Amino acid sequence: AQSVTQLDSQVPVFEEAPVELRCNYSSSVSVYLFWYVQYPNQGLQLLLKYLSGSTLVKSINGFEAEFNKSQTSFHLRKPSVHISDTAEYFCAVIKNSGYSTLTFGKGTMLLVSP
Amino acid sequence: KAGVTQTPRYLIKTRGQQVTLSCSPISGHRSVSWYQQTPGQGLQFLFEYFSETQRNKGNFPGRFSGRQFSNSRSEMNVSTLELGDSALYLCASSLGGGPKNTEAFFGQGTRLTVV
Secondary structure: OOEEEOOOOEEEEEOOOOEEEOOEEEOOOOEEEEEEEEOOOOOEEEEEEEOOOOOEEEOOOOOEEEEEOOOOEEEEEEOOOOHHHOEEEEEEEEEOOOOOOOEEOOOEEEEEEO | OOOOEEEOOEEEEOOOOOEEEEEEOOOOOOEEEEEEEEOOOEEEEEEEEEOOEEEEEOOOOOOEEEEEOOOOOEEEEEOOOOHHHOEEEEEEEEOOOOHHHOOOEEOOOEEEEEO
């Protein structure tokens, strides 16, 4: 079975500051990794994913995450946040073979203030 | 392309009643998964249906059930509602043909309140 740990339940940050949301996972098999974002009263939207290849993946709105196999981590970063980035962020994993389902972390609420 | 549609968006029910939630996936998607989201537990997987068959199931009591129709639309039913069933229920659809096709697209959810 897989598990995901998001170490921070809330991360407050000022606008234009950098941010890192931490995600560690545990799995006995190889996995694919995802970050989802949830705005208030909305469903989840895929932010970025790692399937294979370059360990650094980027989203269109300035977020990036790096897959670190030795540390079993997939931390999400943004060099300069905006008020509109205020949302809850979920890290998720899935086995990269066979049929299985996404396992989510408990989420990190990113609170950006002016 | 239309997204994942969940109905209704909000629902208030009384303890002991039953409820049915509906999910229409993205056209062409054959997999539908259901999740329960609560502040304390986060996102918990309920079950997944693929081509009308339940393919995976989470650790929820038998009061929680679901089904999928031939057009891939899915329903989730909760019988004998308890106060603890109050949650946001999210449906996600995907192509479902293997791990690389499991990019999940979520609906806006149904907010169920049990009083």
